[in-house]
Amino acid sequence: MKISSVFSRFSQWHRHFLWLLFAFCGLTRAEFVPDINNPQVVEAFVDGVVIPSMKEHHSPSGVVMIMKDNQIIFAKGYGFIDVQKRIAVDPYTSLFRPGSISKLFTWVSVMQQVEQGKLDLDTDVNQYLTQFKVKDSWPGQPVTLRHIMTHTAGFEDGGLGYLITDDPARIMPLAESLEKYQPARVNPPGEHIAYSNWATALAGLMVQNVSGVPFNQYVQQHIFDVLGMQSSTFDEPLPADLDKNMAKVYRYEADSYVPMKYEIVSNFGPAGALATTASDMSLFARAILNGGAWQGQRILQAATLDKMLNEGFSHDPRARAMGLGFLLRRFGPDGFDNFGHDGGTSAFASHFGMSKKENLMLFTSFSGIPGYHGPHYEFVRAFYDEFFPHPVKPITPPADFAERGQKYAGTYHTWRNNFTQLEALLGMFAGSKVAVMPDNTLMIGDSRYVEEAPNLFRKVDDYDRIAFQQDKDGNITGYMIDGLGVMQFYKAPFYETLGFNAPLLALCLLAFLLVVVRFIYQFSSYRACTGAEKNAWRASLAVAVSNFLFLITFLLGASVGMTQLLYGIPALLKFSLIFPILAVFASLWMLYACSNVWRLKLLKSSWARVRYSLVCALALYLVWFYSYWNVLGFQYFS
Structure with missing residues (x-):
């Protein structure tokens, strides 16, 4: 048996023994809280959750760092940054990809420029854009940095085919990328929260424009260098001196770890391109938790940080939502006030949480395709519930x-x-x-x-x-x-739900299958037909074949998996979009043929004509379906 497995079972037994002991003594969950300042207690808990979870989900590498009162009380790496060479994770030197946690550095950069008077939170962002403009979809309602920082700018989300790549040759200048991939504004600003990577990257471009310094260089000079974050960068591909310590990406398949290329987010870098260590994140947390400065090095004024935490947006004052850039979490008891950010790429899931009341930081990151989500979800919430429990009072449902x-x-x-x-x-x-x-x-x-x-x-x-x-x-x-x-x-609305569309789609497939089968088994009858009746046969067959060809080619194209779809739209999937166009023409042909079927009393019986009409109706439903869900045409970024 592996040592890690033995220790995992011991730690779980140790925790169960403690609970039995306290239960025997008459203590409740609320009365006993493990000591967060005791490294042995913390390690027993973290190991007990992380080790079995990583094993179950085939996550090759992970890191957990906990800081309390500016001191690291727990730091441990799990697994390997290089599975083949068996190079273990080091919490102080191993780099991970924290995804959208990168945004916090963008927001700090924005607020630095606000402090200098070069940016204003409530000014139309187009005043800071020289390369292109945000489209004026809602006249008189411009997008502002306040909207962007609270994710209320009204942009739709997206990412398939362009958000992440593994090909350095596809890196383009930030402004060029943002102009090419500008999303639609589907809501007026300030009305709905809708997370936007594009808008965050736009904020980074504004920092670049008003400072005169490329964004990556700006963050390096004004945050990383100031705080001594020597193993952090937005540059992609990684500089050689950092690449040697990077946790490599692996896909788990056929009972082995298959290495993947380094993920590149440069085209939207301010939204998620960061590579960093847990140790460097603790330096950033120290500055945030200590009013914007650490060891005499300041990145923000204390009043600015207070604004970022206390000025934000929520659809209900009773529910935590957004600060200015910071996500306000519900972890921990009332007054714990957890804030920070989570992040995910196609291969990493990370958490960066802080509490000013407890002077606490938790940073975690786990890697692996497809298993990184398991340890992330199973550990983060469990940690807060274990060491900072939230009392839950019984509540009785209203009788009416x-x-x-x-x-x-x-x-x-x-x-x-x-x-x-x-x-x-x-x-x-x-x-x-x-x-x-x-x-x-x-x-x-x-x-x-x-x-x-x-x-x-x-x-x-x-x-x-x-x-x-x-x-x-x-x-x-x-x-x-x-x-x-x-x-x-x-x-x-009902027509957007799977419950409405799934039965109709299944009925379409069944009907079209019967059309093909009937054509095969009654081919002699088809050959005997002439004129409008033969035309009706052909129209129904064209509808069935065009829709089946779309389904087959589309599913085969999408079968590469979500990770590859983020990197680029496969050629076969693009090719499949020809068939819905053909299906529309076939459906219109069938509609014309259907009118002749009734007008000329074609086919063998009234029931045959009703059956034909039902197939025609299903074909027209698919025309609506393709149109409503943007399947008609070639509507994608790539």
Whole structure:
């Protein structure tokens, strides 16, 4: 048996023994909290969660660092930065990719320029853009830096085919990339939270423009060098002196780790290109937790940091959402006030959380395709619940809720979605269902919630909360998750739901299959037909074949997986988009043929004509489907 496995079982046994001991003594969970300042206690807990989780999810490398009162109380690397060479992770020297945690350095850079009077949070951002302009989609309602920092600028999201690449030859200047991939403004600014990588990168371009220094160089000079972050960079590919310590990316397949190329986010670098160490992140955290300075080196004024934490946006004052750039989390008890950012690339998942009250930092990062999410999700919440528990008081569902709660029922989609391109289709599969239960609770996703206050719900036996929004007429329009404010959801119309479209799509496939089968088995009847009746046969066959060819080529093109789809749209997937266009023409042909079928009383019986009409109706549904979900044409970035 491996030593790590033995230690993992020992640590879990140790924790179980402690709980039995305290239970025997009559102590409750709220009365006993493990000592965060005791390294042995912390290590036993972290190992007990991280080691088995990484093994289960095949995560090759990870790092956890905990800082309390400016002192590192726990720092440990797990796994290997190089699996083949068996080079172990070192929490002080090994580099990880923290993804969107990079944004915090962009926001600090923005606020540095605000302090110098070169940027203003409430000015039209087009005043700071010289290379191109943000489109004036909502006249009289310009986008500002305040909108961008709170993710309320109104941009749609996107990323398939262009957000990340593994080819350095595809790196282009930041301004050129932002102009080429400018997303649509689907909402007026200031109304809805919708996380935007593009808008964050735009903020980095504004820093570059007003400072006269390339963004990567600016962050290096004004943050990294100031704080002594010697192993951090936005440069891609990595400089040679840092590359040797980088945790390599691996895909786990066929019971082995297959090395992948370094991820490149340079075309949107300010949103996620950072490579750094846990040790360097602790230096950044020290500055943030100590009023913007550490050891005499200042990156921001204390008043500016207070503004970043206290001026933001939320759809409900009872629910934490956005500061100016910082995500305000619900981890920990009231007053703990966790803030920071999480980050994910196609191969890394990371967390950077802080509490000013506890003078605490937690930084974690785990790698691996597809397994990095497992350790990330299983450890972060568990850590806060273990060492900074949030007391949960029993709550009784209102007796009349089942009668009046139907206004909340429905399917909800996130505003962080694409609406004008092919990848909008993914949104249909990501809906969250809300249903009223007989026990007067609300089922949201796979969890039950109890009404705590008007439009505010708390998870049964937990402290997670959800706040619903309503319009002036009292109709429920959406909801937000307390502590996950970048994920506001809207109540989707029925025709956007999987529940509406899936049965119809299945019926289309069945009907078109029967058309093909009937044509094969009744080929002699087809050959005997003439004129308009033969034309009707051909039209239905054209509809069936064109739609089947789209389905087959589309699925084969998409089968490369989400990681490769982020890197680029496969040629076969692009080719598949020819067939919906052909299907539209075939459907119009069939509609014309259907009118002749009834007008001339073609086919063998009235039932045959009804059957033909049903197939025609399904073909027309698919025309609507292709049009609504942006499948018609070649609507994608690449």
